Amino acid sequence: MGGKIDHKVNSGRGLYVYRIHGQNYHLAGSLIPEEGESPKCHMVNSSSNPYAIEFTTVHEIQGLLDAINPLVKKFRMARDIFAMNEREPIPIKLIGSSDKDGRTHNLPTADEVAAIIVGDVDEDGYRTDMYHRGVDLSSEPGHNNLTIREFFAYRVQARVGEVSLILLSRKLLQQFIVDAYTMVENTRLNYIRNNQKILRVTPYSNLYDAQENGHQEVSDIGNRVILLASFTGGARYLQQNYLDAMAIIRAYGHPDLFITFTCNPKWPKILIFLSEDNLNPEDMPDIICRVFKIKLDALMHKFKREKTFGKLLGDLYRKEFQKRGLQHAHIWLFLDKKDKVLSPDDIDNFITAEIPNKDTDPELYSIVSEFMIHGPCGPKHSTRPCMTKQEFCSKHFPKDFIEETHFDGAGYPRYKSCQDGTLFLTTRN
Ligand SMILES: [Zn+2]
Structure with missing residues (x-):
């Protein structure tokens, strides 16, 4: 597997993340097998074999590929160099990075060929002609092929x-x-x-649009591909x-509540799976995503409801x-x-910015003190991510104590946080 692996994401503490940049690609096996190894590219060649290769056909295909396929040209170039010096290892990078263009879903042009070799040669990988089990292909119309997504989901x-x-x-x-x-x-x-x-995408006149956008050389404009609104993550x-x-906002007005729901890798449902196989949270992104969605x-x-x-x-x-x-x-x-949050009392009913009482509500206290306390930060902790160069917390901690919930001049709520012993110690650190 190729692709540009982003190691920066793993600096500092926290879960391990495997992240790649740009185009993903796969590396093919060696052109000529190593001594004692079987070749990575197989050929059937026997006169008794009905699937034996017909050389004239191969020749024609070869000529065609030579003429139009840039990938083949690169392989041939490598082979010629190889023929000159067998000892020299020749790396071929099949796909150039898409660094020069920051747009998200640019498909490679002829010069940056995409080649995808699915699965290992000796493993049971995905093929496009796999069908769903138990489907009578002659009678059932429609979606019978196993898609690559279904294959991996399985x-x-x-x-x-x-x-x-x-x-x-x-x-x-x-x-x-x-x-x-990918x-x-x-x-x-x-x-x-x-x-x-x-897919009935809106017709575009490529050449016309390209000229409109200031392209001088109209001859190198390719076909424009329009991504559908159903393509997750695409612009549409x-x-x-x-x-x-x-x-929705036009129909019902501004939203009344804005809630952030975060994922906790220590959720008991996740820990069950972790302990079974002695794994860490980062080892099972699948389970974490599923538990998050269920919750x-x-x-x-x-x-x-x-x-x-x-x-x-x-x-x-x-x-x-x-x-x-x-x-x-x-x-x-x-x-x-009738349920709108209008008065400070309504707000106090739903939201609290205070640390719960340890004696009267120990469960909530333990949750809040473990997951919802900011810091420690301040001049003594200047390396914390929230600390700006001026030795201030970018999230404005510690916050002022507030006697009563009220709305400030701009209409934003200011939540009650009374000064009491526990609160003082925890937020000031
Ligand atoms: Zn801070």
Whole structure:
């Protein structure tokens, strides 16, 4: 596996993250086998074999590939150099990095060929002609092929009575998932690129638009590919979701509650899995993501059905991955008129900025003191990430004590935080 691995993300403390930049690519085996090793590229050649290679056909294909495929040209070049000096190792980088263009989903041009070799040669990898089990191909129309996403989704499940080498591979599991995902995404991009007509994307006049955008050399303009709104993470996808959110705001007004729901790798549900196989949280991103989604769904269900904050007119959330790969979600809730949060008393009912009492509410106290305390920071802790050069906390800690909840001049709520012994010690550190 190639790709530019981002090591910076693992500086400092925290979970290990496998992250790549730019285009992912795979390395093919050696052109000529090493001494004593079997060749990585096989050829069938026997007169009794009905699948034997027809040399004239191969010749024709070879000529065609030579003429149009830039990848083949590079291989041939390498072979010629190899023929001159057999001892010299020749690295061929199949795909140039897409450094020169920062746009997210640029497909490689002819000069930066994308080649994807799926799975290891001797392993049971994915092929495009795999079908779903138990499907009668002659009678069932539609979606019968196993997609590459389904293939990997199957591979990353734990099953009773089966030891999965992949799931126990720790950091390699992260690499495997990143690798798999780039292949899935590439397949989707290829599908979109090859089916622009069927997908009814808005017609563009490429040459005209290119000239409009100031391209002088119209001859090197390729075909423009329009990503659909259903392509997760694409520009149209984000735009459409943004417009949907704005439509909700137009109908129901500004959201009443903004809630951040974070993922905790110490959730008991996660710890069960960790202890079973003696793994660390970073070794099972799959479990962490699933538990997070289950809990997020349960929370949203609580808001909607159990009406925690009253009747909801609308709700929105956006999930994000933090730098360390843990998820969090930002949630917006739109409350019914009669349940709106208007007075300081309403706010005190829902929100507290105070540390709970250790004696009367020990459970909440332990949760808040473990996960929701900022710092320590301040001049004595100047290396903390929140500390700016001027020796101040960028998050404005420690905050002032406030006697009563009220709205400030700009209409933002200021939450009650009374000065008492515990609070003083913890927030001032
Ligand atoms: Zn701070």
